[in-house]
Amino acid sequence: MTARAVAKRKPAYLRKHGQILVAPAVIMLLAFSLAPLIATLRFSVTDYRLLFPDVTGFVGLANYRNLIANPDFWPALVNTILLVGFVLASTVAVGLGLALLLERAVVGKSVLRLLVISPFFVMPPVSALLWKNLLMQPVSGFFAWLASMAGVPAFDWFAKAPLLSVALIVAWQWLPFATLILLTSLQSFDRDQREAATVDGASSTSIFRHLVLPHLARPIAIVVMMETIFLLGTFAEVLVTTGGGKASTNLAFLVYSQAMLQYDIGAASAAGIIAIIFANIVAFFLVRAVGRSLEV
């Protein structure tokens, strides 16, 4: 009881000075995140178009209404979810496979690792151009050449499956990230534990299911969270390959084409607020779902 009272008094004493000590950090945080958020909220309810400097004023929720009234809004939301979902699922699954293989590699591990990481260093617009014009191009692309070798007609990627094509490009870019994180955590897996399990007669699948996978739960959650943050803002790949449309516009591209292109700060702010809410919902559920299913 006395120990608890002491423990309780001490933080109280510390809290006073502690508050002063953390104040600079908190003030910085407020200045750099809360202030812009408030400004964005304010802009989102005003008529603020750079090209009409004399027209200003409070417009209520008109900016939000215009955005949601856009027939591309809901398809864009669905496209965003599909894109993020596809890229997350494929990078985690393939990344896990690659990480397991790389961990077992006997020779040339460092070279292999470098090769696997390299797509991550290619800038998004460049890799989009690369895929569009060198790989997926239905006349002169690599896949078309493969198809002609096999005697089948070339697949017109961006016309027939625009969202899948974009998702493939993005997945290719993010695969190294997933592989790298999973590989490092695989390497930190306790070898004694594996040996003990083998001695006890556990099969390699049950070692993977009951030891390795739980060990990877946290890194997978990190991969999912980090990728989600960046994938929600996928933009260059859509701009470079298809230029948008119902079948491939995501939320970021919609904001660009409906607000940024017209220098409409009000509409862009409204779209930004919607994107923030959306991103928070997605991140909340994804991280929870992943964390729970793996930590059992």
Add this chain to the structure above:
Amino acid sequence: MRSYWTWLPALALASCSSGGQEQTTLIIATVNNGDMVRLKELASEFEATHPRIKLEWVVLEENILRQKVTTDVAIKGGQYDIVTIGAYEVPIWAKRRWLASLDDLGPAYAADDLIAPVKAAVSFQGVQYAAPFNAEGTFTMYRTDLFRRAGIVMPARPDWAFLTAAAAKLNDPAAGTYGICLRGKAGWGENMAAFLTMAHSYGGRLFDERWRPQFDSPEWRTTLDTYVGALRKWGPPGAATNGFNENLALFAQGKCAIWFDSTVAAPFLSDPKTSKVADSTGFAPAPAETSGKGANWLWTWALAVPISSKRSPEAKQFIRWAAGPGYAAIVARHAGWLAVPPGTRMSLYRNPNYRKAAPFAEVTLQAINAADPTSPSRLPVPYIGVQYAAIPEWQGIGTEIGQQFSAAIAGRVSTKDALAEAQAASRRQLAAAGYYK
């Protein structure tokens, strides 16, 4: 009061001496195309002859340049002394009084030498607000060898009926050549430029005098059916996402029999180093339809001085040098006549050296001369522009409609539905911008 008199002469002396040596730094924002990058290199000659002026360059990609410069000029940031803007921006910005008048560039600039439609494109209500640096029109590019083999003769003035018939005849996917290449990639500066020019040549228009969209008109119906039909039947696979660059690569590789696009392509296609079909590429005028108007688009990159610049006399001095009649000779001395920025001045097209170096000079000049952005259609229009409408909303509207038309080329929607969506989208966007109040 007495002290005032004692330090005044000293101040006058100080300002005098600093005025003699002080350097002025001009900050120039420009686009990263070949002509502008060369200007940046050659500008050291200007600095050598004008020791008091120092140049600082901000070279950006087109979309980023547009965003940075528009933002800076709109909030009167005064960050740039010279900005590079397109024909689309000039009337919009001039109307808002964001640009300094360039009518006072003097005789050394030789404003009379500018090709008339280009000068009109950078003027607003009779006042010139930007100095054209390079300019482009539209024309038809075709393969002379394929035409000869098929016994087709390119008329002096082709129309779409002729081009589509020729495309049908020349389409030979087994041999790797496709009948016709056209822009499909969505964007106000990509497929919409070609679609809108074609619709104008059919006598159509984007909006009527009361800003009502016209996508339900028979002219737009014909335009979309012809364009989309031709590309789907005789175009290369992947046409729905081909922009200017993709088509340029396809044509240079010998994959296209006919291509209607910007005159900018001509130097690349005429050079054996960049084109497999350099000696079998022919140039003809842009396909014209009934009205004879609006078949030729016009674009120019021009130098302008924002009203917020505090160094406009020096900025104008540089513009006089860079966009003046003497610049062509400087480029020719360093990189040859083919590298001279085309399309802005009559004197270049009268120059025998240039005409010898550029076989496409005459057809380019004709294309630019035939363009009339102030009256693009047989019907009256409330906007300026052939392949764009110079209103702030056009970038957003054009991009959204371009997506519909691209989907039609891909076969995901019918041309009828694409037009209905275009009609609804442009109406919705103009209404949101307050056009129908």
